[in-house]
Amino acid sequence: MGGKLSNGDVSDAQQPADSGAYVVEDEDGNRRVVQDPTAESTGSDREATTADFQTAATGSVAVLVSGPRQHSAGPLPSSVNATIWAGAYDDSSEVPVGIADEQLDITVTRPDGTTESFIAQTDKHGSASVDYDLSASNRGDGxxxxxxxxxxxxxxSITVEVGTIEVMATTDGVSNGVFVGKETTFAFLVHEAATGVQDVELTLRVTRNGNAVKESTVLTDADGFAQISFTPDEKGMYQIKAIRNGFTVESTTVNVVEYIGGGYFDLRQALVGSTSTYGGYVYTSNGHVSNFDIVMSIYAGDVAEENLLTEQTVTTNNGGFFTVDYDVPSDIGAHNLEARAETDDGEPISLEFDYIRLNESSEGGGGDPDPVQLSGSKADWGDKVPGETVTIDIEAIDDGTAISEEPIDVFLRYDYQGPPAFSTTVTTGNDGTTSVNIPLPENAPDASQLQGSVGMTYNGTTYTDSIWANIQRYDISFNYPDVVPGTTEPYRINVTNNATGDAVEGIEYYFDAVYQSGQCGSFETGKLVSGSDGTDEMSVQVPEDVEFWSGVTDITQYDSGTGGPITFSEGPGTVSTDDTIVAGRTAEFTFSVPEDVSLSGIAFSEGPYQTTKTFGTLIDGSGTFSLTIPSEFPEGETFELRVWAVDEQGNIYEDENWFEIDDGGSLPIALEASAEKNVPVGGQAQLSLSAQKVDLLSIEKLWSDWNLVNSATGGTVADDITNAGRVDIDYSSVQNSASPSLTLSLPERYVGGKYSLLVSGTDPDGKTVDTTATLTIE
Known part of the structure; x- marks a missing residue:
């Protein structure tokens, strides 16, 4: 990395120093780099602090700019030694190729209008870099x-800002709500690069419909934070602005509501062609709302498309919890679902998760796979540190046979459309495999991702596969405490070097502890700095009303304040079962608590992988509940079952535990059957069966003039009603769980009475089980 360089008009230009630069990309395509916050101006050894970078690519050239001590997606700090990364490549083929020995003219236009020129020559990978010292004379901020x-x-071309103080709203109200009549707090962090700035004057203003609700002029605290608290007295949208020097520099919005529907990520999954569950709980500023009617609507696609999938009125249980079971048709033709909720008199309920992921089964379809396969992957797990070697393993096969002596093109760049990092061609060995070792420069962009592809042209067809590897010097780990509402909890970090595992001192971690569970608002801000053992901690007072989970907006040299760790509320309870858990069957679970209390809650989970959907049930009274396990689960897969509950005083009880799907081999043969009651004369009657460990089901004693008009069995149906008064369902293999149904049409001459049907099941060993089902005609 870093080809030949000739200086245009700055005599002190140098090759990039060992700065440990790190690169990442946000959702808007902006990139960030990390450098060492312990870096000294004397040029001593530097580790990684966040450094921002931006990239642009047109045709066959790309450029990004990075520098030390810079926070992600922010401008470069003043007076740092920045790096201009550039490169040239040929992208006319499916796998680009770096262009070696290409002369690149690099022009920098400074804030004062002065232009500086550099000439850089690419190395064999198509990469070049220029050191750009912002502390040199006439290179100021701007x-x-x-x-x-x-x-x-x-x-x-790209534009890079230098020396700018930024303001970030760390309390984000966009996706959550605030209760009318309840005080809430919003926080802002003022920072230069990755460091908070003290004593910056901000005017914080809360408005509704353009009218000021509250305004306060404050100085940022020692950590760089500023807060404003207010109590909204009307429902609707509010805006919280941070104003500096007369200009709005940051803002966020929040919806003030009366009702919030709390939930969790596992409650927002649906599967095409299957029954899924949506659920959560309804609460206000006064607590959970029990025995409360809500109207749940689920739409296929966006609500604006008005494609209503289901609308159901459900009633919350004593703890305010609810579930909605709904079917997703196989021909739904949408990519997602959206949920809406309101009271029975039309008052909106703000749902924490109104977006429902719509998943499709990966089974079947797509035709036969191509027998020719090319694959590339990183050889070892974990992030790589600048200065380490990334190994990419490559394999080419044709219908299981190795493709030997085949040229494979390899191309990697720093993030999407960034400058080239590595370009070569290798040849597979006799076993169809080969490896590529990519030595990362000591100043490789930290916190970036190597992205690229491998490709080969085989029998006239080009095959490619994507490859990637994360580059990150440090692991900054938050302790994710389980918090007890109303108590003081330690928030802790541990910082280590990803290559050596050694503790790293001097890494800053800013945080805003925030409500979740459908609410927003800040309840604590702070700054942690890793010590000689790599750790630091701070005691945080957790409010009593944080519900079942809260969050942390974290700002580090690697994180830009979006998302962040989750902290679960801790309460007593243990969920367990003595049943053998089999896909498609119902299992009984116990939620045990130390006290003799009456509980109301919800049990929920999601799965299985690649056919993911939410399933769950309500809990009322005792801690025992039944849960039907989705039939899509394969043997041996596990799922995490989560239980949330409250007692009559609103105290939280919770637990989560992992359970494994059994093959059902230990289950006994069993059979249940039921027939429809009060069938009208000349009407249709449904017969429902539930069986386990059977391969054949038989229904006998059917009258010969009854007609089988519909069946949903999953097996092969043999209709012999006319001759023998019998229907057989043959599965050809043992079924751990089977729930077939039959619909019978009854002639009008049957004017009333009870008709007892004989139902039997047989396992592969010939063992049988019998039961009866009684059909009643009015």
Whole structure:
């Protein structure tokens, strides 16, 4: 990395120092780099602190700019030694190729309008870099335009801001709500690069419909945070603004509501062609709302499309919990579902999770796979540190036979459309495999991702596979405490070097502890700095009303304040079962608590992998509940069952435990059957069966003039009603669980009475089990 360099007009330009730069990309395509916060101006050894970078690519050139001590997606700090990364590549084929020995003209236009020129020559991988010392004379703060041009006059440009203080809203109200009449707090962090800035004056203003509700002028605290608290007295949208020097520099919005529907990630999954569950709980500023009617609507696609899938009125249990079971048709033609809830008099309920992921089974379809397969993957697990070697393993096969002596093109770049990092061609061995070792420079962009592909042209067809590897120098680990509402809990970090596992000192971690469970609001802000053992901690007072989970907005050299760790509320309880858990069967679970209390709650989970959907049930009274396990679960797969409950005083009880799907081999043969009651004269009657460990089911004593008009069995149906008064369902193999149903049409001459049907099941060893089902005609 870092080809030949000749300086245009700055005499002190150098090759990039060992700065440990790290690169990442956010959702908007902005990239970030990490450098060492312990770096000294004397040029001593530096580790990684967040450094922002931006990239642009046009045709066959790309450029990004990074620097030490910079927070992700933010401008470069003043007076740092930045790096301009550039590169040239040929992207005319499916796998790009780095262009070696290409002369790149790099032009930097400074804030004062002065232009500086550099000439960089790419190395064998198509990569080049230029050291750009922002502490040099006349290189001040402001906007820098960087343009890279190759010998064919193909160019690309980016603008980089230097020395800007930024303001970030760490309490985000966009996706959650605030209760009317309840005080809430919003926090902002003022930072330069990855460091909070003290004593910055901000005017924090809360508005509704453009009218000021509250305004406060404050100075940021020692950590760089500023807060404003207010109590909304009307429902609707509010905006919280941070104003500096007369300009709004950051803002967020929040919806003030009366009702919130709390939930969790596992409650937002649905499977095409199957029955799924949506659920949660309804609460207000006064607590959970029990025995309360709500109207749940689920739409296929966006609500605006008005494609209503189901609308059901459900009633919350004594703890305010609810579930909705709904069917997703196989021909739904949508990519997601959206949920809406309101009271029975039309008052909206703000749902924490209104977006439902719609999954499709991966089984079947797609035709036969291509017998020719090319694969590339990182050889070992975990992030790689600048200076380490990334190994990519490659394999090519044709219908299970190794493809030997085959050229494989390899291309990797820093993130999406960034400059080339590695480009070569290798050849497979006799076993169809080969490996590529990629030595990362000591100053490789930290916190980036190597992205690229491998490719080969075999028998006239080009085959490719994507490859990637994360580059991150440090692991900054938050302790994810289980918190007890109303108590003080330790929030702790542990920072280690990803290569050596050694503790790292001096890494900053800023956090805003925030409500979740459908609410928003800050309840604590702080700053942690890793000590000589790599750790630091702070005691945080957790409010009593945080419900079942809360969160942390964390800001580090690697994180930009979006998302963050989850902290679960801890309460007594243990969920367990003595049943053998078999897909498609119902198991009985016990939720045990130390006290003799009456509980109301919900038990829920999701799965299985690749056919994911939510399943769950309500809990009322005792801690015993039955749960039907989705038939899509394969043998040996596990699922995490989570239980949330409250007692009559609103105290939280919870637990989660993992359970494994059994093959059902230990289950006995069993059979249950029921027939419809009060069938009208000349009407239709449904017969429902539930069986385990059978391969054949038989229904006898059917009258010869009855007609089988519909069946949902999953097996082969043999209809011999006319001759023998019998229907057989043959599965050809043992079924751990089978729940067939038959619909019979009854002639009008049957004007009333009870008709007893004989139902039997047989296992592969010839063992049988019998039961009866009584059909009643009005």
């Amino acid at each position: 906007s820098y335009d960087v343009t890279v041009t190759d010998s064919n006059e193909t160019s690309t």
